[in-house]
Amino acid sequence: MPLSIATWNINSVRLRIGLVEQFLKLHSPDILCLQETKCPNDQFPSKPLKALGYEYIVMHGQKGYHGVATISRLPLTELVERRDYCGVGDARHVSVVFRHGGKSIRLHNFYVPAGGDEPDRTINPKFGHKLDFIEEMKLLHADAEAGISSILVGDLNIAPLEHDVWSHKQLLKIVSHTPVEVDGLMEVMTRGAWVDLMRRKIPADQKLYTWWSYRAQDWAKADRGRRLDHIWSSADLDPHLSEITVLREARGWERPSDHVPVMATFDL
DNA sequence: ATGGTTGGACGCCAA
Numbered sequence: 001m002p003l004s005i006a007t008w009n010i011n012s013v014r015l016r017i018g019l020v021e022q023f024l025k026l027h028s029p030d031i032l033c034l035q036e037t038k039c040p041n042d043q044f045p046s047k048p049l050k051a052l053g054y055e056y057i058v059m060h061g062q063k064g065y066h067g068v069a070t071i072s073r074l075p076l077t078e079l080v081e082r083r084d085y086c087g088v089g090d091a092r093h094v095s096v097v098f099r100h101g102g103k104s105i106r107l108h109n110f111y112v113p114a115g116g117d118e119p120d121r122t123i124n125p126k127f128g129h130k131l132d133f134i135e136e137m138k139l140l141h142a143d144a145e146a147g148i149s150s151i152l153v154g155d156l157n158i159a160p161l162e163h164d165v166w167s168h169k170q171l172l173k174i175v176s177h178t179p180v181e182v183d184g185l186m187e188v189m190t191r192g193a194w195v196d197l198m199r200r201k202i203p204a205d206q207k208l209y210t211w212w213s214y215r216a217q218d219w220a221k222a223d224r225g226r227r228l229d230h231i232w233s234s235a236d237l238d239p240h241l242s243e244i245t246v247l248r249e250a251r252g253w254e255r256p257s258d259h260v261p262v263m264a265t266f267d268l
Numbered sequence: 269a270t271g272g273t274t275g276g277a278c279g280c281c282a283a
Contacts, residue, residue, distance in 0.1 A: 011283085012275060036283085038276065064276055114283050126282085157283095214273035214283090258274080258283085 001101040002242070003266045004029040007153035007229055009111070009211075009259035013037040013069065017045045019253055024052050027247070029263055030074050031098070033109035035155045037067035044069065060094040067091045068109045068154070074098045079106070085133050092133075101268030103149050105237075108140070110154030119178045127175060130157070134184040141192045142234035152194060152232040155259060158185045161199070163207045164227035176226055194232040197264050201244040211259045212251055219251060231264045240266045 006029035010016050013034055024032065032054070037044070041059045049057060049071050056076045061067040068091060070076075079097040084090070095108040113133055116126030142150040160182045162168040171177040189196060202208050209225025216222045231244070243265040250260040 015275070036275095065282075116282085215271075217272080255274095 001268050003100050003268050004263055005031050005033070005107065005151055005153065005231065005266075006261050006263040007033045007035070007109070007155075007231060008261040009035040009155040009229060009257060011036050011038070011257040011259070013039050013067075014043065014045055016255070016257060017048060019250070019256070021048055021052060022253070023247070023250065023261055024049070024054065027245070027261070027263060030100075031070060031072040031107065032261075033107070033153050034069045034071070035067070035109070035111035037061050037069050038064060039067055058094055058096050060091045062089075062091040065090070066111055068094050068111050070094055070096050070107065070109050072096070072098065074100060085136050086129060088129070097148065103268060104147060105149045105151060106145065108150070108152040108154070110137075110152065110156060112137075112155065112157045114157050115175045115181070117175060119173060119175050119180070130175075131180065131184060134158075134181065134188060137188045138184075138191050140188070142194050142232075149237050150194075150234040151237065151264075153230065153262075155228055156185065156230050157228050158182060159226040159228055160185050161204055161227070163205060164209070166207070166209070166224040166226070171226075176228060189232065193235060195235055195238045197231045197233055197238070197241050198227070198244050198246070198262065200238060200241055202246075208246065209248075210246055210262055214258050229259055229262050231262055233264075237266060237268075240268050242267045 056072040113130040115130035118124040121128035210229035212219040245263040247261040
């Protein structure tokens with residue numbers, strides 16, 4: 001049985017609900033995880049999503065900032081969690097559990113803090129917050145619950161590998177690719193026994209980006225991207241991964257997000 | 269070396 005899971009930092013779900021509908025019509029993932037919805041729960045545009053068959057919507061929103069939502073055409077169980085990483089009240093995580101092909105799967109949807117511009121926590125509290133958030137993520141294990149497989153997706157705001165950025169050397173002091181962040185994220189992955197599914201299909205020596213800045217004159221021509229969005233899983237799902245799709249073309253859609261959708265397809 | 273753009277809420281912060 002095929003299963004497809006997509007993740008997309010939408011940068012305002014109300015502004016870009018049309019693009020979400022377009023993506024769902026074109027690629028029809030079973031579940032889509034959105035980040036940076038910037039939308040209170042009571043203003044979430046559920047109606048057009050339900051009309052497309054996505055009847056199960058779990059939100060963790062707040063006014064103006066952050067916000068995540070998981071929208072599904074597969075039934076979701078009652079086992080929903082919204083964790084307050086760093087205890088600051090930000091809406092940056094939601095997880096759901098669903099059943100598919102005889103497996104129970106917990107799906108974590110994360111929006112990790114961007115961390116500001118200065119990669120020094122003594123002068124930039126936002127960078128400190130990001131490091132603390134990553135530290136707390138190290139406690140999250142892919143095998144945390146007996147009998148439940150795990151998938152972790154989202155905008156992790158870190159590009160860990162050399163070819164996850166357009167220039168490793170030029171980005172070493174740029175927040176998202178500094179060694180302290182990269183080491184932290186790799187530690188989250190190894191301690192939690194997570195598998196980086198995107199790099200299981202696209203070798204680490206190939207450039208791979210999911211985000212291109214709004215500030216470039218011609219994003220496609222410059223192609224100065226970063227892989228900030230990720231799909232991880234517990235080891236048991238790895239052999240069932242059939243396909244990874246990074247929808248680069250979505251960066252060229254009308255009034256786009258600066259992130260593009262990433263989709264994993266499994267055969268379970 | 270610098271500045272470039274976008275969104276939300278309301279002059280400016282976050283990304």
